[in-house]
Amino acid sequence: MSDDTQGQGQGWATAKTLAEALPYIQTYDRSTVVIKYGGHAMGEDEAAKLFAADAVLLKMLGVHPVVVHGGGPQISAWLSKAGVKSTFIDGLRITDEATMEVAEMVLSGAINKEIANWITQAGAEADVRGVGLSGKDARLITVEKVTRTTKDPDSEVERMVDLGFVGEPKKVDPKLIQALIYADEDYIPVVAPIGVSATGETYNINADTVAGALAGALGAKRMLLLTDVAGVLDAKGELMRQLTVAEARKAITDGVATGGMIPKLETAIAAIEAGVEAVVILDGRRPHAMLVELFTEHGAGTLVCK
Numbered sequence: 001m002s003d004d005t006q007g008q009g010q011g012w013a014t015a016k017t018l019a020e021a022l023p024y025i026q027t028y029d030r031s032t033v034v035i036k037y038g039g040h041a042m043g044e045d046e047a048a049k050l051f052a053a054d055a056v057l058l059k060m061l062g063v064h065p066v067v068v069h070g071g072g073p074q075i076s077a078w079l080s081k082a083g084v085k086s087t088f089i090d091g092l093r094i095t096d097e098a099t100m101e102v103a104e105m106v107l108s109g110a111i112n113k114e115i116a117n118w119i120t121q122a123g124a125e126a127d128v129r130g131v132g133l134s135g136k137d138a139r140l141i142t143v144e145k146v147t148r149t150t151k152d153p154d155s156e157v158e159r160m161v162d163l164g165f166v167g168e169p170k171k172v173d174p175k176l177i178q179a180l181i182y183a184d185e186d187y188i189p190v191v192a193p194i195g196v197s198a199t200g201e202t203y204n205i206n207a208d209t210v211a212g213a214l215a216g217a218l219g220a221k222r223m224l225l226l227t228d229v230a231g232v233l234d235a236k237g238e239l240m241r242q243l244t245v246a247e248a249r250k251a252i253t254d255g256v257a258t259g260g261m262i263p264k265l266e267t268a269i270a271a272i273e274a275g276v277e278a279v280v281i282l283d284g285r286r287p288h289a290m291l292v293e294l295f296t297e298h299g300a301g302t303l304v305c306k
Contacts (some may be wrong), residue, residue, distance in 0.1 A: 028222075042069065071192075074106050100202060135193065213271075215276045283300070
């Protein structure tokens with residue numbers, strides 16, 4: 001096959017893909033999609049550039065993307081550099097004042113601004129710009145202190161554990177985000193999972209939880225949880241394409257969902273109960289995973305819906 005013929009064939013294939021995407025583009029036109037971005041892809045420049053370009057494309061297609069990011073591995077690396085030792089109880093990091101200072105520096109500073117900058121660079125020709133924020137801006141996220149219990153291995157007695165400056169969203173005020181996504185200019189908000197208490201103290205928050213709470217407050221049509229697995233797998237290791245909330249709960253109680261998938265499903269359930277139409281858990285390491293999920297018939301992960 002000649003280069004011209006091959007190129008023409010690729011052109012027809014691209015045109016066919018675009019034509020097939022039209023109904024889905026219309027479905028998401030002027031809808032809000034909250035994207036939890038994290039995991040292994042976040043630390044790789046090329047993957048980050050690809051993610052940023054896809055976010056810009058969503059904005060240009062009429063979607064309102066809102067990005068929430070994590071940064072656990074990066075926090076651990078910076079704590080090590082700073083000589084701050086971490087204490088863990090049942091796998092949960094105790095966040096004292098020194099740890100919280102580093103976490104805010106890494107999340108609200110380095111990571112947040114880098115993602116916003118990738119988006120701005122990717123959207124330069126179309127004048128789409130990333131705007132870095134945290135939950136402290138305009139009191140976007142008011143938190144309350146997280147309480148946890150642990151069981152003494154000898155006495156089997158449960159006791160309260162003080163995790164320090166770890167919070168969970170108590171109130172989300174979406175007005176700042178709404179002002180940005182509905183502005184005459186094309187902005188993409190990028191939100192760091194940092195919140196503030198009613199008395200003004202800074203707290204670290206689980207990024208999945210922030211994404212779910214923000215998606216609920218914004219009435220998002222979709223929330224995409226980009227992770228490092230294909231989605232929810234059944235007992236045979238096969239991808240489960242769709243789950244109702246009831247089926248998601250059953251997957252947790254039956255032990256089908258294990259490890260880190262349990263809190264992701266719990267976040268999905270909470271988001272749907274807060275008003276999000278559906279949540280998708282998908283592998284963010286795959287190129288263009290967001291576009292495949294939103295604009296093709298079969299999607300790219302596990303969709304959880306009411």
